[in-house]
Amino acid sequence: MPQERGLVKDELASHVRDIARALGGKLSEQEIEKELSSYLNVYRVSLDTAKRSIVKKHGGNPANLAIGINKTIRELLPGEQSVNLLVRLVSVNEKEVTPEGQGTKKILFGILGDPTATVPFTAWEPLNGPVATGDVLRVQNAYTKEYRGQIQVNFGLRTIVSKEKADALPEYKGGSPLPYAGTPTPFQVDRLREGTSNVAVTARILSTETREVEVEGAKKLVYGGVLADETGKTRFTAWKDFGLKEDEVVRIEGAYVRPWRGIPELSFDERSNVVRLKGDTLPPLTKLAESPRVWVEDLAERGGGVDVTVRGILIDMREGSGLVYRCPECRRVLRKGACRIHGEVKGDPDLRVKAVLDDGSGALTAVFDRELTEALLDKTLDACIAQAKEAMSQDIVRDELADILVAQPMETRGNVTSDDYGLMMIVQTAKILKVDVQQEARQMLEGLEGSA
Numbered sequence: 001m002p003q004e005r006g007l008v009k010d011e012l013a014s015h016v017r018d019i020a021r022a023l024g025g026k027l028s029e030q031e032i033e034k035e036l037s038s039y040l041n042v043y044r045v046s047l048d049t050a051k052r053s054i055v056k057k058h059g060g061n062p063a064n065l066a067i068g069i070n071k072t073i074r075e076l077l078p079g080e081q082s083v084n085l086l087v088r089l090v091s092v093n094e095k096e097v098t099p100e101g102q103g104t105k106k107i108l109f110g111i112l113g114d115p116t117a118t119v120p121f122t123a124w125e126p127l128n129g130p131v132a133t134g135d136v137l138r139v140q141n142a143y144t145k146e147y148r149g150q151i152q153v154n155f156g157l158r159t160i161v162s163k164e165k166a167d168a169l170p171e172y173k174g175g176s177p178l179p180y181a182g183t184p185t186p187f188q189v190d191r192l193r194e195g196t197s198n199v200a201v202t203a204r205i206l207s208t209e210t211r212e213v214e215v216e217g218a219k220k221l222v223y224g225g226v227l228a229d230e231t232g233k234t235r236f237t238a239w240k241d242f243g244l245k246e247d248e249v250v251r252i253e254g255a256y257v258r259p260w261r262g263i264p265e266l267s268f269d270e271r272s273n274v275v276r277l278k279g280d281t282l283p284p285l286t287k288l289a290e291s292p293r294v295w296v297e298d299l300a301e302r303g304g305g306v307d308v309t310v311r312g313i314l315i316d317m318r319e320g321s322g323l324v325y326r327c328p329e330c331r332r333v334l335r336k337g338a339c340r341i342h343g344e345v346k347g348d349p350d351l352r353v354k355a356v357l358d359d360g361s362g363a364l365t366a367v368f369d370r371e372l373t374e375a376l377l378d379k380t381l382d383a384c385i386a387q388a389k390e391a392m393s394q395d396i397v398r399d400e401l402a403d404i405l406v407a408q409p410m411e412t413r414g415n416v417t418s419d420d421y422g423l424m425m426i427v428q429t430a431k432i433l434k435v436d437v438q439q440e441a442r443q444m445l446e447g448l449e450g451s452a
Contacts, residue, residue, distance in 0.1 A: 022064040074116035078146035087112040123155040190231035197256035203227040228288040239269035262418030263304035296362035312359030322398030364423035409433040
């Protein structure tokens with residue numbers, strides 16, 4: 001191939017080093033370079049054939065040549081079967097595990113870094129020699145998986161790991177929000193974004209819970225809840241029991257952010273560090289537990305929010321509002337008496353509102369449950385069923401809701417999730433306001449512009 005024979009010296013050098021590693025130092029790099037150039041330019045064979053021929057000729061195993069795709073950490077995707085990396089060990093630890101059907105074995109785990117990002121890794125097989133934090137490694141034929149919502153690099157039987165000189169990897173020069181040296185980056189809660197890793201968050205624990213999940217076929221306890229700082233709240237999941245208790249202030253270092261129904265969620269595990277801080281480091285729990293008022297525009301940029309308050313005008317009532325009937329199996333709303341999963345079924349009656357709430361910066365879908373809808377109507381579900389039977393139409397309940405709510409200023413509070421269809425608030429509390437929301441929005445925007 002012409003592009004292979006036209007390799008520049010720097011490009012050729014990486015293939016020369018690849019051959020040298022496969023031969024275990026039997027030939028010098030100068031000898032390999034000369035022979036490789038001959039294969040490419042005189043015999044005019046492909047680069048892959050040339051490399052395999054040289055290794056085989058000198059008694060090496062061609063299988064030890066790098067066959068993976070050269071990538072930076074930022075370019076990695078889950079499910080890649082063979083990638084090559086040039087990385088520095090940001091941290092490395094050893095632990096014993098007992099894989100199913102096997103005896104106890106020691107594995108290495110930690111963090112890899114390059115000038116683009118950092119990523120967790122696990123070495124499931126012994127390496128050729130000892131490694132330490134700060135070492136530069138050339139990794140061939142590694143594979144990636146998504147583990148706990150984050151990409152992880154794995155070293156397996158086919159993976160070849162060799163040390164390089166310390167200057168083989170350039171120093172970190174920016175371009176990534178993550179410090180190359182491995183120091184966690186401080187984030188306030190409202191700045192957490194999906195995909196960010198190696199973050200440090202100082203927050204107060206508002207609530208805790210324990211739940212069981214299935215990880216790779218095995219049951220595991222995880223420890224979650226809600227935490228907050230002065231900027232807002234977020235859900236968290238701890239994959240190790242750090243003994244977190246409600247109302248304590250902690251600094252969590254080495255965490256990462258994954259999505260939960262589109263909302264950024266803070267996750268951390270045994271690689272992370274949790275430090276208890278003095279209680280007066282942050283405002284008291286009663287203050288942080290309040291629901292902050294936010295703009296829809298900000299929620300769209302964040303990807304959602306936990307326990308937030310939005311004020312706006314309810315501008316439209318969506319289809320499926322009012323008196324509805326749900327599938328008794330999956331609770332989906334029936335369309336013309338049929339569930340899209342379970343077909344024609346006898347539905348259970350329910351009340352709900354699906355409305356569009358606009359605050360001047362953007363709009364979201366607000367979903368009100370039966371209890372809230374009954375309160376807004378000042379009417380029970382049974383009364384609505386009787387009203388619909390008398391009118392011989394379910395639409396009468398929807399029309400009454402529209403008369404009450406559409407064009408009204410409202411304040412709603414709840415969790416806001418995000419998906420391909422936009423933002424959706426599952427409303428926990430709601431009230432019709434006696435204020436001019438549009439005027440208030442203009443005043444707030446003018447205030448923000450004036451302080452910019």
